[in-house]
Amino acid sequence: MNDLSRRRVLATAGAVAGAAALGLPALTPTATAAPLRPDQAATTWRGSRSANGWKILGQAETHPIEGSGHSVRLAGGEAATLLLHVARRFHYEIDELRADDVTGHRTSRTVRRPHESNYLSGTAIAIRPHAYPLGVRGGLYPHELVVVRDILAELDGAVAWGGDFDVPQESHFEVALGPTHPKVRGVARKLRTWRDTPGLGAGTVDAFEPGRREDAEAFVRRSGH
Structure with missing residues (x-):
């Protein structure tokens, strides 16, 4: 077991032990569904740019996700740099990625929410979309x-997480700003x-270090999430 794996185990054990000491239920995900309204039904995205302002692509490059042995199709340049960092940190610090865990660029223009159009420009990834729908x-x-x-604090608002959206999609991460920002x-x-x-960089940080926790909490306050 490497240092990062031990860190994941210790973090989980600490959270559970802390809850037990306080007489609370074990800390587990509590998923709640926010039903989609009729205006959130599937529709066709017709623009030449995705919701975040990036040009829609007919095809996208395949980029390796460092350390995982897997890859994902994304727009090149800054978009790939930002989103691959997210995928690497998920792999190193949350759970090892398996085949087909990460999806990126797609060509189907069918979307249920505007943010899903960002897959058309290769500027969004979904990590385990079936687990976090x-x-x-x-x-x-x-x-x-x-x-x-x-991760979000480290990226300083350049990437947004679907878990913060009004209709959440916790598998979703997107470039939040336009290509010239x-x-x-x-x-x-x-x-x-x-x-x-x-x-x-990814694989070398400790998200639980007190200073980083304070920075992340301050970023949440500034961003209003």
Whole structure:
């Protein structure tokens, strides 16, 4: 078992032990469904750009997800840099990815919510979409949510999580800003520097370190989630 695997085990054990000490039920995901309204039925996306402002692609490149042995189709450049970072950290810190766990670019224009159009531009990924479907909230364990919040804070608003949407989709992560936004470029540049520097980036951080927890909680307050 490597250090990150031990960390996952200890985080889970600590959460359960803490709940037991307080006489609370074991900490497990409590998924609740938010029923889709009639105006959220499937429709056809007809624009030339996805909801986040990126150009819709007829095809997208295949990008390896470091450490997992798997890959995903995404737009190139900054979009791939941001979303691959999310996938890597999920793999290292939440659970090892298996075949077909991550989906990206698709060509079907059928969407149920506008954010699903971002798959058409290769600027969104779904991690285990069958486990975390549209309209269901509370599918993550508390320690998994800590990691997700740390990732979002680290990306400083350049990536949004579907768990924060009015109609949630906890499998969904998307580039939240347009292709020319300076934050997209700046955060992607930071991630590339980390990726090329030993000891930095995905696989090297501890989302449970007190300073990082404080930063993540401050980011939640600023972003209103």
